[in-house]
Amino acid sequence: MSKRIVSAVRDVEAPAERIFELIADPSSQPGWDGNANLTAAAAGQRVHAVGDVFVMTISTGDLRENHVVEFAEGRLIAWKPSEVGKDTPGHLWRWELEPLGPTRTRVTHTYDWTGLTDENRIARAEANTGDTLLASIDRLAAVAQSPSPSDRP
Structure with missing residues (x-):
């Protein structure tokens, strides 16, 4: 069963509040x-x-409902x-943030x-590795570390 739980961890040079807003929106x-x-x-979710x-469109064009089961602002x-x-x-x-x-x-x-x-979803599930999860963190970090419009003069 342990191979069915995959995680990636990275320290990001951005405040937890900024990162969380990107995930929660x-x-x-x-x-x-x-x-x-x-x-x-859609915006507003x-x-x-x-x-x-919240509802997302996935790469196949199908909609997915995402049911929030854990939450701490x-x-x-x-x-x-x-x-x-x-x-x-x-x-x-799951996304967990620990302010450092x-x-x-x-x-x-x-x-x-x-x-x-x-x-029918097993092959797709197996494709989610630590590397793919880390790719999401890396891309999230790049957005979180870039200046937001409110930071610009």
């Missing part, structure tokens, strides 16, 4: 998704609590995706498919 996720699976999400659901967010109107097949995406100072954050990204029940 689904409309920003396609810009830094490291596994090229997300193409769009910022996550605020367990039980929230500024520190933790996790969701289980599903086809629209269907039960989640049991895999989970005012401008440095340890970011942990985990993909957990221990509860995956859909055999």
